[in-house]
Each structure stands twice: as C-alpha cells, then as structure tokens.
Amino acid sequence: MWLPALRPRSSVAALAALCVGLPMLLPPPALAQKAPSTAGAASVRYDIGNEIFHPVLGRNGMVASEHRLATEIGVDILKRGGNAVDAAVAVGFALAVVLPNAGNVGGGGFMIVHDAKSGKDVAIDFREMAPAKAFRDMYLDEQGKVVPDRSLYTHLAVGIPGTVAGLAHALEKYGTMPLADVLAPAIRLARDGHTVTPQLAGLLEVERDHLAKWDATKAIFFKDGRPLTAGETLANPDLANSLEMIAQQGPKAFYEGPIADRIAAEMAQHGGYLTKEDLKAYKVVEREPVAGSYRGYTVKSMPPPSSGGTHIIQMLNILERWPLKDYGPDSAQAIHLMAEAMKLAYADRSEYLGDPDFTKVPVKGLTSRKYADELAARIDPEKATPAAAIKPGNPAPYESDQTTHFSVADAQGNVVSTTYTLNLNFGSGIVAAGTGILLNNEMDDFSAKPGVPNAFGLIGGDANAVQPYKRPLSSMSPTIVLKDGKPWLVTGSPGGSRIITTTMETVVDHIDFGMNPAEAAALPRVHHQWTPDELRVEKGLSPDTVRLLERMGHKVSVKATMGRTQTIQMTDEGMSGYSDPRNPDGMTIGY
Structure with missing residues (x-):
C-alpha cells in the first residue's frame, strides 16, 4: 500500500498505530473505504498531496455506516434512484440485522434531515418513552437506594421503542420509495443470514452472561451452548418475519398488530410495565434543530431530549474566542x-x-453567546479548574456504547445524519419471543435518583426523573454543518456520554485544523464530563502532551477508544467521507 508524505502530528506512535485505517481505493464508479470481500480489487495510487490520510471520494452519493453490508445496501438504494432518506432508512433496518448490539428495531434514536428542495432542516425524534406504569422511584428499594441492574437487565428496563415509527415517518415524509422496497434487503439478510465478524463475535462473548439468561435470545446468538464465533452464520428468521409484517402492514404491525401482541406478552410474563396500549400510544415528534454558528459555519444538531446538540454549540461558543488553529x-x-x-x-x-415536553429546558440560554462569555471568563488558560469547584451555571438571564451512527448524502444535496441505539450492547439482552427483536434498556438513561450516576457515570436531576410517557435524556448528537446555507459536513458517533465531545471534536478538527474525514477520524480523542474529575485520553497521545496537561492540573487517564465517527464532507470536487478505524467493520462507500 502506498503511503503519502506525512505532515507532522503530535504523536508518531498514534500515527503508526492508526496506519491500519488507511483506505483501499476502488476504481470508478465506486469508491469504498475498504474493498468489499467480494470485490477483489487492487489498491490504486491516488495523488493526495500533503494529506495524512485520504478519505473515500464520491460524486453522486455516499453512505458511511458501521457495517459494510449496511453501507452497500444504502449505496444500492441511491443507485436505484432513491434519495438520501430512502438510503438512510434502508441502512437503519439493515443495521438491525447485521449490527445487533446497537442497530435495532427495538430501540430508538434521532435523525437530522436536510431537505435540499425546501432548504429545510428537521430533527426527527424517535426516542423511546417510559411506559404508562413507570414512576419516579421505580428503581429504588425500600431504603431508597438504587437496585443494581434493575434499570439495565430486567423487563423494567425497557422503554417504548421508537425506531420503527421514526424510520417509517422519515420515509413517508421525506423519502421517495415504498417501505417494502427499502426493507427488502434487511429481510433477505435476516432470513439468509450473514457471517459473524470478529468484532461481533467478541461482543457476543463479552455479553455472554446477560444474553444467556433468555431462551429466545440464546436461540439466535448461541450455538451448542456458546455464543456464535467469527465465521459462523447468524440468521434470524423471526426478525425476518417481523420485518416482513412491517413491510406489508407498515408500522401498525409493530405498534398495534402481531408484533405488539408478542412484545406485550413478553413483558406481562416477566413483570415488565410495557403494554400494548403503550405501544399504540407512541408518537414521533418533529423538532426544530438546535442551531449555532462557529467561525462562519452554521452548526445544526439534535435538540432536547438530546443533550448533545445544545452542549456541542455551548462548547463551540466558548472555544471560538481562542485561536485553536x-x-x-x-x-x-x-x-x-x-x-x-x-x-x-x-x-x-x-x-x-x-x-x-415535561420540563422547561433553557436551550436559548445555554446556547447564548453572552452566557458563553460568562463561562469562558471562568476558564484559566493555563490551569485546570477542579470539578468540585464547578457548579451548574445560570443560563436563565440569557433565555428569551453502544449506539451506532450513519451518515448519507445524495447528488441532489439531501443529507441525513442518524444516531440510534438500544443503550448498552444488545440493550436489555431480552428478545421478545417469536419476534427476533432485541429490546432496549433505555430506562437507565433516566435519573433513577438525583445525584446517582447511570451506566455511563452521568449525573442527572429532577429534569430527567422518570415519568409516564416521558423520553429519557440522551447524548446522541446527529449533526450537520452548513457553509453558505448548504450542507458541508454530516457527522455523528456512538459512545454513550462521549458522543457529545467526540462530535464536537470532529467539527473542530474540520473547521479549525482543516482536516478531512479520514484525518479527523484518526486523531486521538479526549473527553471530560465534569464528574468523575478525570481527563480521559486515548492511547497514542504524546507523552510530552500528557505531562504538560498534568502540570496544568488535569488528572489524565489513558482509556479505551472513544467514539466511532461516520463522517461525510461536501467539497468542490464532490463528497469525501470516512468510517472511523476504531471499528474494523465500518465502511464508507461513494460512487
């Protein structure tokens, strides 16, 4: 493989470690991040000047997702004349089959759509909701203490799923193809099966114990009493049947028909609160994206119940006063x-x-530039502020993991940024018998008790307490960046509490440092979430840099990889994109 001349970077070790993420380029008309196993194409030299890593290129459309098969399905939809929304919906259903730890029909998420014809940007909220029987202290014992794992690995952990309603809504309102057409590839994959990758095999082994609790789950993901291994075939005929019902009957099959009956029966058998009436009551909500500007670019992202967009813009507002470049x-x-x-x-x-819909969120205040001025004045450019010295500010005066992300762009200028999830890997681990559908454990994203951290170490308060039909707070941050009113960057990431910082850093990498999607994906990332008071960094950051940060007062902790971005950038030559090398199964394809 040919390597270009390299521009200096903060860590030679990081560069060497990430060279494995360099793309293999396919000849026109298709350009893919890695050659599909069926392609057998050789790599070709491409003059990329002084770029460190070269992104995938495309002129007519591009799909970036966490699995090759899902990306190929999305690109095929584009080639057949579908638009970016058609392709995104097809990718979403395909990931439910090939990426079962995060892709889903039993979870929920968010989608940002830029409609080229109208110039409109819309945020589609298909986040899960708490069942009608849910109540504030449902995860506490008689002494008022949080019961371990009750909000994670029991039937009480399951929120009302929104994915089927959300994807169907997006397709009906902004797509061009029938639901049956975009579902057909996922149905075939579920019925015929697909090869388990080493990445998926590793996750199945790690989650062996909580998946093994449920017979319907074991029937799909286990063989001879142990999890499926790399190279074996994973088929899910029950899921194929469920997707066929949705293709034929629409989302009503899931929320009012036979699938709803089976989910409700599963819940009733094990003391869960979710009922058929809850499923029927589920609603998709269209919201106005939260918007801000950063160095002349317009940033649009998901509003509450996502915290991501609000705080991405809040952080960018603070950072804009310093010359990061x-x-x-x-x-x-x-x-x-x-x-x-x-x-x-x-x-x-x-x-x-x-x-x-349940609490007043001061989005305008939090994203106000004047509030950012106040916060920035509290930052010492040479010294870290201890977390204990930081309290929530007062924006009122300015008020007037296991997740997956995919990005899609088409030749007409439509773009889609989607992040959806089951919460933790494989969600609750519970498959509703007869459906093949893994159910989420999103109820853990509520604040079980004010001041007590959830599975991601995040602290919550009354604003995120459990209530019937309330949507739990999320960090999912599907984001688009506009330049002169037109899409310039489409990005997002999984990563739990680290989604927000990963997405913010991706925007900074492109705007401040002039990186392309491949370069930005390869850069070691950092994360701080106030509490615990640690600056988390990825392996590969220069030891000299770490020492300087420690001298400033940061408690630096080197931990596992953060985020798996799926990014597409629009350039004068067309589109460039890249799937994060932290996930070897991810792939970007342009054509």
Missing part, C-alpha cells in the same frame, strides 16, 4: 481549553437537560 491538533493548549469547556457544559447538563 494556532495551537495545533492534540496540543496541550487546545486540549486544555476543550476540557475546560467540556466540564462547564456537562455540569449544566446535569441540572437543566430533560424531555422538553
């Missing part, structure tokens, strides 16, 4: 300022964010 990517100065902005934003998240 002059400091350089992954420099101690740039990381220090980002970490300080992160701490301030996550402190506010703990206090103010929740479902806007």
Whole structure:
C-alpha cells in the first residue's frame, strides 16, 4: 500500500498505530473505504498531496455506516434512484440485522434531515418513552437506594421503542420509495443470514452472561451452548418475519398488530410495565434543530431530549474566542481549553437537560453567546479548574456504547445524519419471543435518583426523573454543518456520554485544523464530563502532551477508544467521507 508524505502530528506512535485505517481505493464508479470481500480489487495510487490520510471520494452519493453490508445496501438504494432518506432508512433496518448490539428495531434514536428542495432542516425524534406504569422511584428499594441492574437487565428496563415509527415517518415524509422496497434487503439478510465478524463475535462473548439468561435470545446468538464465533452464520428468521409484517402492514404491525401482541406478552410474563396500549400510544415528534454558528459555519444538531446538540454549540461558543488553529491538533493548549469547556457544559447538563415536553429546558440560554462569555471568563488558560469547584451555571438571564451512527448524502444535496441505539450492547439482552427483536434498556438513561450516576457515570436531576410517557435524556448528537446555507459536513458517533465531545471534536478538527474525514477520524480523542474529575485520553497521545496537561492540573487517564465517527464532507470536487478505524467493520462507500 502506498503511503503519502506525512505532515507532522503530535504523536508518531498514534500515527503508526492508526496506519491500519488507511483506505483501499476502488476504481470508478465506486469508491469504498475498504474493498468489499467480494470485490477483489487492487489498491490504486491516488495523488493526495500533503494529506495524512485520504478519505473515500464520491460524486453522486455516499453512505458511511458501521457495517459494510449496511453501507452497500444504502449505496444500492441511491443507485436505484432513491434519495438520501430512502438510503438512510434502508441502512437503519439493515443495521438491525447485521449490527445487533446497537442497530435495532427495538430501540430508538434521532435523525437530522436536510431537505435540499425546501432548504429545510428537521430533527426527527424517535426516542423511546417510559411506559404508562413507570414512576419516579421505580428503581429504588425500600431504603431508597438504587437496585443494581434493575434499570439495565430486567423487563423494567425497557422503554417504548421508537425506531420503527421514526424510520417509517422519515420515509413517508421525506423519502421517495415504498417501505417494502427499502426493507427488502434487511429481510433477505435476516432470513439468509450473514457471517459473524470478529468484532461481533467478541461482543457476543463479552455479553455472554446477560444474553444467556433468555431462551429466545440464546436461540439466535448461541450455538451448542456458546455464543456464535467469527465465521459462523447468524440468521434470524423471526426478525425476518417481523420485518416482513412491517413491510406489508407498515408500522401498525409493530405498534398495534402481531408484533405488539408478542412484545406485550413478553413483558406481562416477566413483570415488565410495557403494554400494548403503550405501544399504540407512541408518537414521533418533529423538532426544530438546535442551531449555532462557529467561525462562519452554521452548526445544526439534535435538540432536547438530546443533550448533545445544545452542549456541542455551548462548547463551540466558548472555544471560538481562542485561536485553536494556532495551537495545533492534540496540543496541550487546545486540549486544555476543550476540557475546560467540556466540564462547564456537562455540569449544566446535569441540572437543566430533560424531555422538553415535561420540563422547561433553557436551550436559548445555554446556547447564548453572552452566557458563553460568562463561562469562558471562568476558564484559566493555563490551569485546570477542579470539578468540585464547578457548579451548574445560570443560563436563565440569557433565555428569551453502544449506539451506532450513519451518515448519507445524495447528488441532489439531501443529507441525513442518524444516531440510534438500544443503550448498552444488545440493550436489555431480552428478545421478545417469536419476534427476533432485541429490546432496549433505555430506562437507565433516566435519573433513577438525583445525584446517582447511570451506566455511563452521568449525573442527572429532577429534569430527567422518570415519568409516564416521558423520553429519557440522551447524548446522541446527529449533526450537520452548513457553509453558505448548504450542507458541508454530516457527522455523528456512538459512545454513550462521549458522543457529545467526540462530535464536537470532529467539527473542530474540520473547521479549525482543516482536516478531512479520514484525518479527523484518526486523531486521538479526549473527553471530560465534569464528574468523575478525570481527563480521559486515548492511547497514542504524546507523552510530552500528557505531562504538560498534568502540570496544568488535569488528572489524565489513558482509556479505551472513544467514539466511532461516520463522517461525510461536501467539497468542490464532490463528497469525501470516512468510517472511523476504531471499528474494523465500518465502511464508507461513494460512487
């Protein structure tokens, strides 16, 4: 494989470690991040000047997702004349088959759509909702203490799924193809099966214990008493049947028909609160994206009940006053300022964010530039502020993991940014018998008790307390960046509490440091969420940089990879994109 001349970077070790993520380019008309196993194409030299990593290129359309098969399905939809929404819906259903730890029909999520014809940007909220029987203290014992795992691995952990309603809504309103057509590839994959990758096999082994609790789950993901291994075939005929019902009857099959009956029966048998009436009551909500500007670009992302968009813009507002470009990517100065902005934003998240249909969320105040001025004045450019010294601010005066992301763009200028999830890997681990559908454990994203952290270590308060039909707070942050009113960047990531910072860093990498999607994906990332008081960094950050950060007062902790971005950038030559090398199964294809 040919390597271009390399531009200096903060860590030679990181560069060497990430060279495995360099793309293999296919000849026109298709350009893919890695050659599909059936292609057998050789890599070709491509003059990329002084770029470190070369992104995938395309002129007519592009799909970036966490699985090759799902990406190929999306590109095929585009080639058949479908638009970006058609392709995104097909990818969403396909990921439910080939990426069962996060792709789903039994979970929920968010989608940002830019409609080229109208110029409109819309946020589609298909987040799960709490069942009617849910109540504030449902995860506490008689002494008022949180019962371990009750909100994670029991039938009480399951929220009302929104994915089927959300994808169907997007297709009907903004797509061009029939639901049956975009579902057909996923149905075939579920019925015929697909090969288990080493990545999926590893996740099945890690989650062996909680998947093995349920017979319907074992019937899909186990063989001879052990989880499926790499190279074996994973078929899910019950899921194929469920998807066929949805293709024929629409979302009513899931929310009012035979699938609803089976989910409700599963819940009733094991003391879960979710009922058929809850499923029928589910509603998709269209919201106005939260918007801000950063160095002349317009940033649009998901509003509450996502906390992501609000705090991405809040952090960018704070950071805009410093010349990050002059400091350089992954420099101690740039990381220090980002970490300080992160701490301030996550402190506010703990206090103010929740479902806007149940609590007033001061989005305007939190994203106000004047409020950012106030917060920035609290940052010492040379010294870290201890988390204990940071309390939620007062935006009122300015008020007037296991998730997956995919990005799609078409030749007409439509783009779709979608993040959806089951919460933790494989969600609750519970498959509703006879459906093949894994059910979420999104109820853990509520605040079980104010001040008690959830599975991601996030603190919540009254704004995110459990209530019937309320949507739990989320970090999912599907994001688009506009330049002169037209899409310029489509991005997002999984990663639990680290989604917000990963997405923010991706925007900074492109705007401040002039990186392309491949370069931005390869850069080591950092994260601070206020509490615990640690600056989490990926392996590969320069030891010199770490020492400088520690001298500033940061408690630096080197931990596992953060985020798996799926990014598409619009350029004068067409589209460029890249799937994060942290997930070897991910693939971007352009044509």
